[in-house]
Amino acid sequence: MRIDPTVTAAAVLPLVGGPANVVSVAHCMTRLRLGLADPTRVDEEALRSLPGVLGLVVDDGSYQVVLGPGAVTQVTSALEALLAAPTDGEPPDAARGELAGELAARGDLLREERRRRNATPLKSALRRLANVFVPLIPALIGCGIVAGVNGLLVNAGLLPWLTPALAAVASGFMALIAVFVGLNTAKEFGGTPVLGGAVAAIVVYPGVA
Structure with a gap:
């Protein structure tokens, strides 16, 4: 199932502490590299469970979200757009957190379905x-x-x-x-x-x- 990169970016952002916690955004061939002001605000368990997230690597304070080739460039662009967009009033972190929870639940269902298919x-x-x-x-x-x-x-x-x-x-x-x-x-x-x-x-x- 194809995951919308904008939806993935919107789900990742609150799980890494919100826009105010993101200092830098970059990517390599497969990983979204995030520089964070306070790495302790990252919800690693929820981040790993998001559909489309293949893994999480912590290297010298830099959080690297493994998304795979192709997807990483799209998610990076969507995340940069979210960070650049002006926000009026309270930041929509709560709404994004709900979206992240929904995506995590969908990911659990997909993994359970795959496990059942492989249980022959x-x-x-x-x-x-x-x-x-x-x-x-x-x-x-x-x-x-x-x-x-x-x-x-x-x-x-x-x-x-x-x-x-x-x-x-x-x-x-x-x-x-x-x-x-x-x-x-x-x-x-x-x-x-x-x-x-x-x-x-x-x-x-x-x-x-």
Whole structure:
């Protein structure tokens, strides 16, 4: 669903403390960058829940609202127009706050609808499988890189005193990968991680055969 950038800008403004709290407005390719007089006035939880807001980054007092390419330029222009517009009487922060609440509620409904669509048995099974194996990927990549470097050194005949250590490092994790799979499996399915690792270790122990 496409979100009107003017509506998004009007919803963001009261959540960052209102016009008086905004010192500077800029943007990069994906982020709306706001300089604020008083960062403590930001309602971070409500800001993150707005439809169209993909995230929030705080960097050296600068609040960066992640909106994505394309949308960020439109929202920035709309926000600058709101800040430049003269206001008579009381600032309409209360009305904008109500709008922000409505957008947050719509965002919650969209997320709940997306969660229901993704709650099929097949997707749930794939998600659980991913939760078991995806955390192991960085270690697998690291071991692969070490094994590759070790192979180059062995073939080139270089650093023969180092290659046995590299081979041990590259092979150590792979030798015990079943234990880590058991740990993650137990955590994912609500078991005791240590017992999951113990069962996996027993299964792959050579003496079991």
